[in-house]
Amino acid sequence: MEKKLAIVASGGGMKCSYGAGAVVALGKFFEVRPDIFVAGSGGSGGLSFYASEQYDSIQNIWTNLITGKRFINKRRLSKIANVDYLIDDVFKVQDPLNAEAVMNSGIDCRIAVTNAETGKVEHFSPLECDVFELMRASMAMPLVYGKKIPLNGNLYHDSYASSFLGLNLEKAISLGAKKIIAINNSRFGNMDRCIFKV
Numbered sequence: 001m002e003k004k005l006a007i008v009a010s011g012g013g014m015k016c017s018y019g020a021g022a023v024v025a026l027g028k029f030f031e032v033r034p035d036i037f038v039a040g041s042g043g044s045g046g047l048s049f050y051a052s053e054q055y056d057s058i059q060n061i062w063t064n065l066i067t068g069k070r071f072i073n074k075r076r077l078s079k080i081a082n083v084d085y086l087i088d089d090v091f092k093v094q095d096p097l098n099a100e101a102v103m104n105s106g107i108d109c110r111i112a113v114t115n116a117e118t119g120k121v122e123h124f125s126p127l128e129c130d131v132f133e134l135m136r137a138s139m140a141m142p143l144v145y146g147k148k149i150p151l152n153g154n155l156y157h158d159s160y161a162s163s164f165l166g167l168n169l170e171k172a173i174s175l176g177a178k179k180i181i182a183i184n185n186s187r188f189g190n191m192d193r194c195i196f197k198v
Helices: 013-029 043-051 055-065 083-094 099-103 131-138 165-174
Strands: 004-009 036-040 108-115 121-124 149-151 154-157 177-183
Touching (some): 004 013, 004 043, 004 165, 013 055, 036 043, 043 055, 055 083, 083 131, 121 165, 131 149, 131 154
Parallel strands (some): 004 036, 004 177, 036 108
Antiparallel strands (some): 108 121, 108 154
């Protein structure tokens, strides 16, 4: 039986530029195509563009389009991270994600979000709901964005749990992954405390 390969990424805000560079290398230079990807928070953007094979877009977005104050501005207290700018301007207009290519990629794509009512992490596929709204929900950090995003009749946002690499690894394993490339964008994901059997 073929061993399924997964690429799994944590969140981590602007530290997700590390993961963006990693997936450009995996896709563009090593031609790695996984069976599964699982990502949370900021990691969801890079892996969505990776699934659509838009490697040059990943590089352009993370090195040019989101480095200014339109996206992150500490003086804009009500919305330090302008997720709406990222999704509606960058991902849809300036260097648009090919959402159809993500859905037709053949990769089982899963993006982690936190249910605002239950506090539980859920993983949605772009086949279940709009990929742009799914990424918006996954990046909707309560303290720096201040909105909850509706998906399939419930409200969702980002959280430590949906950004955590460990839970996303567990999801990949539950989907049948036997080989995993893990990208930990954040220093708070202490992998020494995570034990996984594959």
